[in-house]
Each structure stands twice: as C-alpha cells, then as structure tokens.
Amino acid sequence: MNTTEYDPQTITTRAQARLTIRRHRLVTRLTHWAWAVALFLLLLSGLQIFNAHPALYIGQQSGFAFDNGVFSIQPSRDRNGEVRGITTVLGRNFDTTGVLGVSGAKQVRAYRAFPAWLTVPSYQDLATGRVVHFFFAWVFATVYAIWFMASVINGHLRRDILPGWGDIRALPHTLTEHIRFHFDHDGRYNSLQKLSYALVLLLFFPLMILTGLTMSPGMNAAWPWLLDLFGGRQTARTIHFVVMLLLVGFFVVHLFMVFAAGPINEMRSMITGRYRLDDRHKGGNAR
Amino acid sequence: MTRLFVSRRRFMGIAGVAASTVPLAGCDMLDGLLAGDDPVRGFLASANTLTYRLQRLLIPVDRLAPEFSESEIRQGQRPNGSTDPTDPAYLALKDAEFAAYRLNVSGLVERPMQLTLDELRNMPSRTQITRHDCVEGWSCVAKWTGVPLARVLDEAGVKSDARYVVFHCFDSMSLGLAGSAAYYESIDMIDARHPQTILAYGLNGSALPVANGAPLRVRIERQLGYKMAKYIRAIEVVSDLSTIGGGRGGYWEDLGYDWYAGI
DSSP states (O other): OOSGGGOGGGOEEOTTSOEEEEOSOHHHHHHHHHHHHHHHHHHHHHHHHHHHSOEEESSSSOOSSSOOEEEEEEEEEOTTSOEEEEEEETTEEEEOTBTSEEESOGGGOEEESSOGGGSSSSSOOHHHHHHHHHHHHHHHHHHHHHHHHHHHHSSHIIIIISOOHHHHHHHHHHHHHHHTTOOOOSSSOOHHHHHHHHHIIIIIHHHHHHHHHHTOHHHHHHOTHHHHHHTSHHHHHHHHHHHHHHHHHHHHHHHHHHHHHOHHHHHHHHHTSEEEOOGGGTTTTOO | OOOOSSOHHHHHHHHHHHHHTTGGGSGGGGHHHHSTTOHHHHHHHTHHHHHHHHHHHHSOTTOOOOOOOGGGOOSOOOOOSOSSOOOHHHHHHHHTTTTTOOEEEEESBSSOEEEOHHHHHHSOOEEEEEEEEOTTSOEEEEEEEEEEHHHHHHHHOBOTTOOEEEEEEEEEEEOGGGOEEEEEEEEEHHHHTOTTOEEEEEETTEEOOGGGTTTOEEEOTTSOGGGSOSSEEEEEEESOSTTSTTSSSSHHHHTTOOSOOOO
C-alpha cells in the first residue's frame, strides 16, 4: 500500500493491541452524511410528488386515450363495494391495500398512492413536496460535484471506487464469502463494495440528476439532447422512479452490511474516520 | 479464518429493532416546519430563485422548447383545472359564442387596447406542436395556434419600467375557507416576448374548446401547465406583483407553488 488513505504513518496501535487506521477522509465522511440527509428528504418528498399523479409511462407523453403505462397505484372498488389499493406493474395487478393506494385506519381511509408515513409533508401537498425536493436536489447535486472533484484529486475514485481487473477476478470468491457471512476487514474495499459503490456513485447518482433535469421544461429547451438520451420526458420520469427503487435497495443492503460487519466499527469509521482492522491484518497491510 | 462480528441470529434481532423504528421516522414530524408561512419553508423555497436565475443564465432568451411532429399528436389535450367556468360574465359571452369578447390590454403600455377575437385572429399567427407538462407529472402533446404575445405587446407599446405580464381570467377557483378568487398568472418579460409564447385560440386544428380555455389561453412552453392561464379576460403589464391577488404572482403561487415553473 503506497497510498495516503492507508498511510502507515497514520496507523496507531491501541492499548489492547488492536490496530486502527484512518479509513475515510473528512471530505468522504462529510459528503456521505450530507447525501444521507438529502437522499432521505428527496425520497420522501419525491413520493409526495409521485402521489399527485401516481402513474408512470414510456415515451414523451402520458397516454390517456392510448396505453403506454407501465406502473400505477390506484384505489379501485371491488365487487363487494370495498375500495382496494391496486398496484399495477407492467399490466399485472397486485392488491396492496393498507400500504399503497389505500392506507390509514379503517375509519379514516386515505386514498393515496404512498401512505402518509412515507411522504413529506405527511398530508397531500404537492407544492411543499416540490419545495423540499428541489431544495435538496440542489444540496444533492452540489455535494456530488464536491465529492467528484475531491475524489478525482485525492485518488479516492481511482483507488477505492473504480473496480480493476483484480476486483473482477476476485468477485466470485468475495461473493461466496459474503453468502457465507464471512467478512474480511483489512480496511480496503472488497470487489463487491467497489462494484456497488461504483454503480451508485457513477451511474445511479448521475442518472438521478439527469433524469430529474429531463423533467424540467426549461432544461428541455436548454439541453434538448436530454430527451433523446432518455427517450422522452415520461420515460425519464419512469427511470427516475426505478433508480429511486434501486437506491432504496442499495440503502437496505448497505444498512444490512453495516450491521453484519460490525455496526460500532463501521459507524465510527464514517464519523471519526478511524477503523479497526481484524487482528490477522496487524502485520499484513500495515507494514 | 475471518471472524463474524455479529452472528446471523443477533443480526436479525438488531435489524428487527431498526426496522421497527422506520415508521417513527416518517413524516409528520416535519409538517410544522413546512406549513404555510414557517421560515424553514421560506428558506427551502428560496432554492426556486436559484433555479430561476440559473435557468435564465443557461437557456438562451429565444431558445425554443422542443416541438413535435403531427404523428405525435395521439390524443386530445387533457383538460385540467377549470374546465367549465360558471361565472356569469363568462356564461354570457359563451352563450353568444364569444362574439362580444374583448381582450383588455392595460397597465404599463402606451396604448391600452380592447381586441376582438377577429382582430386577434387577423394578426400574424404561430402554430406549434408542443408538450404540455402538468405540475402533477403528466404530459400531453398537442398543436396550438395563436398570436404571439410579443406582437400584442408591441401594438400596445410596453413602457420601459414593465417587468411582468399578468393574465387575468374569467374562471374562479376555490381558496378553501377563504372563499374563491379569479384565476390569474404572471410571467417575466423574457417569457412574455419568447417566440413560442402565444395567445392561443386554436387547438389541434379547431377552435379552442371551452374545456381547454376558450376563447383565449396563453402558451408558455418552457414552463409548467399552471402558468398557462385559460379563459383570459385581460392582460396587464406591471412592474410589481405584490399588489395583485395574494401578491405572489398567481393563483397557485398564492397557495404555495413556485412562481417560476421551468422545473
């Protein structure tokens, strides 16, 4: 290791002879938490915005007299006269009463796509949802620009994020180790981590920003190529939604791994930067 | 061998506790900060000014919104908001097929005008197939025909201190407990003079239907649908929006929506 992130100079030996390294730089930690806050509010305000027209389409426009829909969440009255929440995915209907389409207590049913506990504000308010969404969209994009520039300059991107050939070759082994709940803690990102972080940081985040801009009629005039790139405003809206789901999926796995790999150590490393290595790495990477 | 920091069983326990707190983190705890006139909401809403400035910087003044081919008109224009105004003044005009309609042009202009529909139709026209984007999220492609607003403004002669064009409408909208108010909207002079900003009297090759804003509505193709006032009664050129309606530049703006709707 000849990089500053794991500079042997920074390695300190603790009283109990456990080895800690400085794992995350300040800029990595700050951008991580800024994103965490911004993405949380972007998600909840985004679901508020989705509720204003809870249907997704492919193409430039929304089919009202023709069908180009791929997803919708609608309340629908069944044969017994009861209103059910029906979620339609690519033409298949699912009864999601209680959460999607129809939610809330029996006496005060709310007919809304996403329930009150998943939106900001909790009540139906598209105007405020948009205010929150666009404020944190600015935060998110600004933090992304800072992270990207810093990570190019300090080598974080090349060293820790971009998977190399070695990472691709190591992938089957890392995968089987993870399935067996065997986690290695040598301070470096393993090939699975690199791959998932590269996907999120270099594909999902830019996709979110660009599909978001594609929905702006002003930006359509400024950068009409956005519409060509994504195949129309409504397709961009659908991609925005799908990438949201992928990011939520990443978040679930991310939290799972933090708990599985040792929540105290992992949280400390993202707050203070210090990360404790497995004993067997004492003399290994910390040459 | 590598060691487990947390066993599977213990993990499920921790994960279960963590998952059970998720609904608590839900969203009514933020409601107070985001209500009406709370300063936090005001601060967050200032991001719209940033968006407005940046888009004005990024988008060349006369850059057109994308236009589409005839084949992409696949359905009628979806009506939204007011679709059948019941205000007496409007009903009287509608019953006579808008023969007595006059577009009132006033405010900061050299020559206040009253234009009939025939006069508007005899002015140079523009036809454009564009995509209408509703703030709710849906889009609809349609063909609009009308007179460029810039042409009407030039005939009236806009004074140098003019900053906004306000559209006053026939249709009343609910303000909840506060009763109702006439729809109105406003745009800056850049959008007012944009080549695609037209006072439309035709839709998809026919006269503009009542549901879509007959006899006259405005198209502002680089912004969202709520800016494009229907049932236009009068155009007023002003230097300040604070004395009109609720003071925020439009019916929806007075209810909390952003004045700049290019996003």
